[in-house]
Amino acid sequence: MKTYYLKFKVIPTESNEHYTLVEGAWASCWVLENDPQSAYAQADFFIGKYDWLIEKVEEYPVEVTREFFIERDIGLEQYDKAQKEGFVIAYMAWSRDGKTTAGPFIQNPSFHFEIPNFLAKQKELSQSGRCLHFDGNHRCKNIVNAHSIQKNQSLVSISKDGHVYRLSPKFSIIKKNNGRLTYEKCGINRVSTFLGFCKKHDNELFEPIDNYPLLPTDQQVILYAYRSLCRELFVKENALRLIEDQLPNIPDGNSIKELLLGTKEGTAFGLKNLEEHKSIYDESLRGKSYFKIRYVLFISKQKPFVAFSGLLYPEFDFMGRHLQDLGDHQQTLDLITFCSAPLDSGWGVLFSWHESSSKSCVDFMRSLATMMHEGKHLGDLLFRMVISNCENLAIAPEWWDDLPQEQKEKIESKASSMANIFSMTKPSYLLEGLEGIASWDFESIIDNMN
Ligand SMILES: [Zn+2]
Structure with a gap:
């Protein structure tokens, strides 16, 4: 399996726990997959599952290695986590009043599959x-x-x-x-x-x-x-x-x-x-x-x-x-x-x-x-x-x-x-x-x- 990195601009749906405060977010995804098409399909699914709508694709799937994130503040932790869990999304969000930003954070979906x-x-x-x-x-x-x-x-x-x-x-x-x-x-x-x-x-x-x-x-x-x-x-x-x-x-x-x-x-x-x-x-x-x-x-x-x-x-x-x-x-x-x-x-x-x-x-x-x-x-x-x-x-x-x-x-x-x-x-x-x-x-x- 390869690791793909993708980034989307997303907005919260009404079911999203942050709906009242958050206007939008950058959603960065690390996906273990065999090819970019499957990585995209999986990211698209999970973003929906976590109550966001994709407004824009900021970065299409690109294959990455661990070295790619070593010099950066964020990403390395998520990269390592993805190796174990197969998929990670981290959000950087901005508020509706435009005054605050938050993140990176990982959130809960409104619906849990039983x-x-x-x-x-x-x-x-x-x-x-x-x-x-x-x-x-x-x-x-x-x-x-x-x-x-x-x-x-x-x-x-x-x-x-x-x-x-x-x-x-x-x-x-x-x-x-x-x-x-x-x-x-x-x-x-x-x-x-x-x-x-x-x-x-x-x-x-x-x-x-x-x-x-x-x-x-x-x-x-x-x-x-x-x-x-x-x-x-x-x-x-x-x-x-x-x-x-x-x-x-x-x-x-x-x-x-x-x-x-x-x-x-x-x-x-x-x-x-x-x-x-x-x-x-x-x-x-x-x-x-x-x-x-x-x-x-x-x-x-x-x-x-x-x-x-x-x-x-x-x-x-x-x-x-x-x-x-x-x-x-x-x-x-x-x-x-x-x-x-x-x-x-x-x-x-x-x-x-x-x-x-x-x-x-x-x-x-x-x-x-x-x-x-x-x-x-x-x-x-x-x-x-x-x-x-x-x-x-x-x-x-x-x-x-x-x-x-x-x-x-x-x-x-x-x-x-x-x-x-x-x-x-x-x-x-x-x-x-x-x-x-x-x-x-x-x-x-x-x-x-x-
Ligand atoms: Zn019989």
Whole structure:
């Protein structure tokens, strides 16, 4: 992460605790971010949160170092604080009577987001089970904590004393842990599980992938895809309900509300697409008709050290080219799922999609082939893609504990960059980063793309 400095001329809103006395202020911001655009978006959000309106941008984001502030009276303290907290604003204000100035000071916002309330609601939602099986209904009893990552052969095989590392859920949607998510140790029964199937349907449906290695058959591929899809649907439904639950508690005009309203729109659109894709898979599974599933499987003889299951609407390919417009809410987005899977000997990375999503997904996979032909390391390309796009991922303690701290931080930064609500996805996000860390080698590829 880089440190950016920005400066604004601001005026207080009526909710601001200094409204009656203060006419205006200089707001200086120190932001830890990856690029100037994200730094600006974050500063803009926090200034609103602290009840100010931006009247003028005095200094656009400029990257700074600690040396820059050493000779100055103010700034050094704020710079150091930003390294720990990710963000600092200091104000120099002038009074309405024009006689006094004050500062630098740090102030309180008029509205505090109730984190405990938010977390309680989040927990309540994650514990409200429902059966997402294509024949599931209110009569489904005994909702189980289903694993979205293959458990018996995948999760167990990488665990140590029943534990793996996963991304820590201990971050709120607003405040970030020094701008970076971290991986924490966790029991495997709490990793990748979701209350999305009843026991009967879970056992029956996923039997061909829970009890047998991936060959792959079309049926196995569609089941892996379906499990990724159902888990994401469960998570997104909960996310939308959580936002809807929180919105009435936040005053109109507050920048947290603006941010949540934007997030709500994006989440609702993502969910609508997931529902449409699920209905296509439901129909295939109900009719036992699996021939429209497309896949590419990368086969490795190594011992795996990660297990994962995820999906994405591919926006950019491995060469940084644009594939589909995620902002166009009039269309249905192409969807690709991906996961790790145990094979008869070794393991594999499986990408799959329904034929109706072939337009973007075939281009996505072809760009990967092109990068391989250009001499890029396949293992690096896949590892980068998985870390960037998958929060539902478990890491073997035996591998993680031996990794140098600097490499751990690189992985965490890559995982965080996609979760950052203030930054847009960069077209080049699959082009570089995390080289030489995973040392994944793949012997062969099986696909049915054509
Ligand atoms: Zn059921």
